[in-house]
Amino acid sequence: MKKPYNEVIDVSRDNPHATGMKPMSFVRQVIASCIYPELIDSDKMPLDVRKRAKTLLECIGGSVGCYSDTIGIPIMRDSVSDFLTRRDEGVPSASGKIFITHGSDHGFGLLLTMLVRGDRSPLVGVLTPVPSQDFGNATLVASGATAVPYYLDGQQGWRLHTEELQRALRSAREVCDPIALYVINPGDPTGHVQSRESMEEIIRFVYEEKLLLFANEDHQDILIGEGCMFISYKKVLAEMGSPFSDAVELASIHSASKGFMGEGGLHGGYLELVNFDPSVQIEFDRLISLLVLPIIGQLALEVMLNPLQPGEPSYEHYQEEIQHIRETLVHNVTRAFEVLDSLPGISCEPINGGASMFPRLHLPHTAIHQAKEEQLPDFFYCSRLLEQTGLCVCPGSDLGLPEGTYHIRLCIMTSVDTMEEVLRRLGKFHKQFMKDFS
Amino acid sequence: MKKPYNEVIDVSRDNPHATGMKPMSFVRQVIASCIYPELIDSDKMPLDVRKRAKTLLECIGGSVGCYSDTIGIPIMRDSVSDFLTRRDEGVPSASGKIFITHGSDHGFGLLLTMLVRGDRSPLVGVLTPVPSQDFGNATLVASGATAVPYYLDGQQGWRLHTEELQRALRSAREVCDPIALYVINPGDPTGHVQSRESMEEIIRFVYEEKLLLFANEDHQDILIGEGCMFISYKKVLAEMGSPFSDAVELASIHSASKGFMGEGGLHGGYLELVNFDPSVQIEFDRLISLLVLPIIGQLALEVMLNPLQPGEPSYEHYQEEIQHIRETLVHNVTRAFEVLDSLPGISCEPINGGASMFPRLHLPHTAIHQAKEEQLPDFFYCSRLLEQTGLCVCPGSDLGLPEGTYHIRLCIMTSVDTMEEVLRRLGKFHKQFMKDFS
Numbered sequence: 001m002k003k004p005y006n007e008v009i010d011v012s013r014d015n016p017h018a019t020g021m022k023p024m025s026f027v028r029q030v031i032a033s034c035i036y037p038e039l040i041d042s043d044k045m046p047l048d049v050r051k052r053a054k055t056l057l058e059c060i061g062g063s064v065g066c067y068s069d070t071i072g073i074p075i076m077r078d079s080v081s082d083f084l085t086r087r088d089e090g091v092p093s094a095s096g097k098i099f100i101t102h103g104s105d106h107g108f109g110l111l112l113t114m115l116v117r118g119d120r121s122p123l124v125g126v127l128t129p130v131p132s133q134d135f136g137n138a139t140l141v142a143s144g145a146t147a148v149p150y151y152l153d154g155q156q157g158w159r160l161h162t163e164e165l166q167r168a169l170r171s172a173r174e175v176c177d178p179i180a181l182y183v184i185n186p187g188d189p190t191g192h193v194q195s196r197e198s199m200e201e202i203i204r205f206v207y208e209e210k211l212l213l214f215a216n217e218d219h220q221d222i223l224i225g226e227g228c229m230f231i232s233y234k235k236v237l238a239e240m241g242s243p244f245s246d247a248v249e250l251a252s253i254h255s256a257s258k259g260f261m262g263e264g265g266l267h268g269g270y271l272e273l274v275n276f277d278p279s280v281q282i283e284f285d286r287l288i289s290l291l292v293l294p295i296i297g298q299l300a301l302e303v304m305l306n307p308l309q310p311g312e313p314s315y316e317h318y319q320e321e322i323q324h325i326r327e328t329l330v331h332n333v334t335r336a337f338e339v340l341d342s343l344p345g346i347s348c349e350p351i352n353g354g355a356s357m358f359p360r361l362h363l364p365h366t367a368i369h370q371a372k373e374e375q376l377p378d379f380f381y382c383s384r385l386l387e388q389t390g391l392c393v394c395p396g397s398d399l400g401l402p403e404g405t406y407h408i409r410l411c412i413m414t415s416v417d418t419m420e421e422v423l424r425r426l427g428k429f430h431k432q433f434m435k436d437f438s
Numbered sequence: 439m440k441k442p443y444n445e446v447i448d449v450s451r452d453n454p455h456a457t458g459m460k461p462m463s464f465v466r467q468v469i470a471s472c473i474y475p476e477l478i479d480s481d482k483m484p485l486d487v488r489k490r491a492k493t494l495l496e497c498i499g500g501s502v503g504c505y506s507d508t509i510g511i512p513i514m515r516d517s518v519s520d521f522l523t524r525r526d527e528g529v530p531s532a533s534g535k536i537f538i539t540h541g542s543d544h545g546f547g548l549l550l551t552m553l554v555r556g557d558r559s560p561l562v563g564v565l566t567p568v569p570s571q572d573f574g575n576a577t578l579v580a581s582g583a584t585a586v587p588y589y590l591d592g593q594q595g596w597r598l599h600t601e602e603l604q605r606a607l608r609s610a611r612e613v614c615d616p617i618a619l620y621v622i623n624p625g626d627p628t629g630h631v632q633s634r635e636s637m638e639e640i641i642r643f644v645y646e647e648k649l650l651l652f653a654n655e656d657h658q659d660i661l662i663g664e665g666c667m668f669i670s671y672k673k674v675l676a677e678m679g680s681p682f683s684d685a686v687e688l689a690s691i692h693s694a695s696k697g698f699m700g701e702g703g704l705h706g707g708y709l710e711l712v713n714f715d716p717s718v719q720i721e722f723d724r725l726i727s728l729l730v731l732p733i734i735g736q737l738a739l740e741v742m743l744n745p746l747q748p749g750e751p752s753y754e755h756y757q758e759e760i761q762h763i764r765e766t767l768v769h770n771v772t773r774a775f776e777v778l779d780s781l782p783g784i785s786c787e788p789i790n791g792g793a794s795m796f797p798r799l800h801l802p803h804t805a806i807h808q809a810k811e812e813q814l815p816d817f818f819y820c821s822r823l824l825e826q827t828g829l830c831v832c833p834g835s836d837l838g839l840p841e842g843t844y845h846i847r848l849c850i851m852t853s854v855d856t857m858e859e860v861l862r863r864l865g866k867f868h869k870q871f872m873k874d875f876s
Binding site for chain 1: 451453454455456461466467469470471473474477482498499500501502503504505506540541543544577699700701702703704705728729730732733734735
């Protein structure tokens, strides 16, 4: 059947290399040289690439075909620990509290699996933000835990209010045993970046309610808002001092799958535990060692943790690539707001970080009415958009949003050309849709 | 502290690239080119490498950084299915019954997890060969199943006797609900390759006892014995005809981690289900999709499934490398038997396939007596061997063997030089050990 478009563009989830973002050359050069060490001995790669690849190869036993140690290749934990200490300006980090993972989902999934098993109550709950990709997602379901929604404030840039957490916790306690609060910062798909004050409030909340704090900080290097900074939960916690800093149990994750690297296919991440009981750490160590880690993802992670330094031959090109990604993102967001602002019945909260935007659709009543005969209205909109234009975006209901407001998620980690085409298709479709149903 | 050796040689498990085996060049060239596509556009790689890498890159969305489809990259299932149909000389294989995995453990682990959850009885059992790396291993434990040992016959080349299976099954039924028989062929660490007759007997046994059959055929391309052939369980099952061929539920696994490829660090494998209920398949599909697959392991698997064909520029070199691995293995085994035969108190059953040998130690009574004051005698021997020579082998007790006979596992997928050094250290230590305790 002839389609009215040449190819599908899928911006429904964060998959930057599939939407025109280029991988970082240094990362790929190092990994290719580890895979095929003849490249190290030739002059086909820059000197710093060859040096880095040689060091890494020595760490992994001489070949990417060697099995990894179950705790990761030998230098990994220390690399993460040094990275964290630098990032958090001296807040100490111990390699024994760091666990190398297949990526963020893997780390949280295993931790949850362990906590669910150790808990004797019938149903373990995790307070989980809505909207989020992680709401009721595979990791939670597989672990046996249940996601209890708390709603971010779509009228105020998707901020998190403590009152809403309290409401969610009360309602959770009627159906399960809530043990943890899950936060995503920078937000995804919301684009919200939490302020220090908001983080302190959250820390006080989990302290008082005796909840574990799970922080997904996967998008920490993607900040778009003017002057917007990333602060880690670990740093805020440490700086709040006693009684919080030595009591709140925090698990935080990060990976090479998101951010500038965007190496989602390679599977390298870590999880850090803060203030957890040593027995939990030992058991987690045992559990995580059951699934051997792929080597290549760890190599990507290692390069992310130890970026090139000034003076190294590839440094300038590396910086240019990062700068290019940053400029592309800012450009994409600016252009997206220009187009959205020109369209009727669509609005979007400001974006300060992360890889997505999450505009709201103010759908005409007739569209809502017609949709509801078969499906949810946002889904109705998205399926038509896909059918008619080949543009795939994610309906808000897939991210946990209840019936009543309608949103779409579109990823902004794309090339400028892809973003232009996304906006062209969306704009044309949206105008016609609003006309057809007005 | 000064050690009496320069470096540790670890042949306790199958990790060929760590013990001097070279990776297959074509595999590495293709993967390196996918990682760093500039290599495709240059003349630095042979034409068939560039062509293959280009095709694969198109299949994965243009970058190894793209997330894989949860069922694997699009061509994978068909590639496995074509490979199986060729290998089994026309026995049909449907891509819908094939599941791409992180490697063998991953496939069986998930299948077991699912079966354990679906079973209402308190304890699910799997008949598991002893000796084996897989006895009571992480995968089984993590799934919640229990391993019920059946003992291979160490007096007859580690053959499997049906009477022993019957004994094991009877004893299992006293403590759990045995649902599956797990076989490893070619055997690991035993080096035994099953005959068609033996496989038919096993199929009749599982048919009569209504057990699932789990076949680990990871070492299928490593055959050492003169004229020794690999036949898959699937082929034997199909050729036995009714009632077996359409009733016995078989799950078989294979991966790029073992055999000629030996890419244990890359994580690519598959699992095929035969005669399983479609509802089981659907549920398994759902479960396996929860953990996204790493891309690089799939690329390695793809090259394993579609080896170079005569006429392609790299074909001859590829064949030479395979031939070299084969000759190295035969040489290693021959040399190992020469040395072992010259030593007192050590003997070994013949080796026909797989990556290990498993000689028996006839330890002096004084050694056994002294050891037992602290530990198991084979462990006592292995720790001294490691301490004094830096050679790491695996004691039979770690592979499930009960107290009474003593064995060590040593992997034979090593370079000729490594094997010589292994034998030199083992020979010197063993002679002294026997002298010290006689």
